Amino acid sequence: MSLDRPVLSFFFDALKPESLAQMPFLDSLPYKRRMRxxxxxxxxxxxSMYSGVHPDKHRHWFVWRYDPDGSPFRWARVFRHLRLLDNVGSRYLLHKFTGLFREPNTAWFSVPLMVNEPLRYWPYFNVVEDRAWDEPGYLRPYLTVFDILRGHDVPFEVVGMTKGGGDEFVQIGRHRFGAIRPWTYFFLGSxxxxxxHYGQDAPETIARLRRLDRLVEEKVAAFRRRVPDFDLIVWSDHGHIPIARRVDIHAHFRRHGHDIHEFINLVEANYARFWFRTDAERATVEHILSDLEPGFILTDEHYRRYHLQMPDNRYGDLVFYLDRPxxxxxxxxxxxxxxxxxxxxxxxxxDSDGVFLSTRPLVAGTHVELVDALPTLLDALGLPLPDYLDGRVLFDKRS
Ligand SMILES: [Zn+2]
Structure with missing residues (x-):
């Protein structure tokens, strides 16, 4: 194991390749790819990035899944028959009340309040994540990079991922390197x-990018004072696309003479998912969605192409994708x-692309994938790769 050559890595949530123009230190790293x-x-x-497998294996696609037997709101089934009580105030109370009685959920999203969702549908749904990414067993039966390192007794340090622990300038800014571990992982979420809130091209975000670039440069310099030779890996998970249009799907259903809440549904930022009790419900919803622009119902071809095939209808009998912008x-x-x-x-x-940056030469190609992060980290640490991985090692071994 190459413990003499530790790995220092920084993860940025949502950093676009184009934004490196605002980050002279990161932009100076010699090897860059676009992250799909x-x-x-x-x-x-x-x-995907912590396990090295796509969603059709790890099966995490949305925060909420259809799971009436596991729903934290099972006890609230009585609300199916008490529609008059369903308003924003009672939704808030029910959410709060449920929180008092269930096991603590340490995941990033925990059990969020479903704002525009009728109470009578809450007991159909359960959260997919029950713990934080770096906690043991997060993605069981698949192992995360954190699980694998623990299994090999390889010490590592995660900084910046503590919810409510302050922003990067607090959590990472105040961090001091103690004993250098084989892997140090800084998480930058802001x-x-x-x-x-502003757009990634806005002055407020650009100012933030420049400050974060200096913070990373300082951290790398401090690390280098302790360890002369190490691998530096920086990546992000996706890009960002400016919004130019808002679609009221409730009004769209009303124009077709229906209330969307006649159907079991979950509407998120750019997805509307439906579960059907009858074939007639499916036919009605498919008809209503057929002229909803801009977007389309995802087909088996999409599920195959984007590795989203699931063994059941946990994420919807029908998933409508609302397209940019x-x-x-x-x-x-x-x-x-x-x-x-x-x-x-x-x-x-x-504009959906993230970035992957490295101080070591990378394999040819314009793009790498999120599932490549885990095998690349394991390879840098000299650890064996599990045989089920979808990702590949990104270092160019010829150099
Ligand atoms: Zn986001």
């Missing part, structure tokens, strides 16, 4: 939030009024 995202949001991308205005996350930019669009769009 998964078709989904962070909850899809993180499992560019995603800045991009949603649009988002849904009324979703389970709220009303999206403050959102200027979004991700989760087709990975084929250049």
């Amino acid at each position: 995202a998964e078709l989904g949001h962070s909850v899809t991308c993180h499992p 560019i995603d939030g800045y991009s949603h 649009a988002i849904f205005s009324k979703s389970i996350w709220g009303f999206g009024r403050t959102q200027k930019s979004m991700h989760g669009y087709l990975p084929d769009y250049p």
Whole structure:
């Protein structure tokens, strides 16, 4: 094991390749590739990069899945029959009340409040993640990089991933290197939030990018004072696309003479998912969605191409994808009024790309994939690769 040559890595949520123009230190790293995202949001991308397998294996696609038997809101089934009580206040109370009685959920999203979702549908749904990415067993039965390192007794350090622990300038800025471990992982989460709120090209975000670039440069310099020789790897999970249109799917259903909540549904930023009790429901919803622009119902071909095939209907009997530059205005996350930019669009769009940067030569090609992160890290640490991986080692072994 090459413990004499540690790996220092930085992860940026949502950093676009074009934004490296604002980050002279990161831009000075010699080897760069574009990172192909998964078709989904962070909850899809993180499992892929930490496990080395695509969603059709790790099976994390959305925050919520259909799971009536496992729902934390099972006890609230009584609300199916008490529609008069369903308003924003009672949704907040039910969410709060449920939190008092369930096991703590340490995942990044925990058990979020479903804002524009009728209470009578809450007991159908369960969260996919029950713990943080770096906690043991996060992706069982698949192993994360954190699980694998623990299994090999390889010490590592994760900095910046503590929810509520402050932003990068607090968590990473105040961090001091003690004993150098084989792997040090700095997690930088704020560019995603800045991009949603201002756009990634906005002056506020650009100022932040420049400050973060200096923070990373300082950290790398401090590391180098301790260890002369190490591998530096920097990556992000996806890009960002400015929003130019808001689509009210509730109004669209009303124009067709229906209330969307006649159907079991979950509407998120740019996805609307449906579960059907009858064939007639499916036919009605397919008809209504056929003239909803811009977007389309995902087909088996999409599921194959983007590695999203699932063994059952946990993520929907039907998934409608709303295309760029649009988002849904009324979703389970709220009303999206403050959102200027979004991700989760087709990975084929250049603006969906993240970055991968390295101090070691990389294999040829314009793009790498999120699933390549884990095998590349394991290779840098001299650890064996599991045989089920979808990703590959990105270092060019000829050099
Ligand atoms: Zn985001």
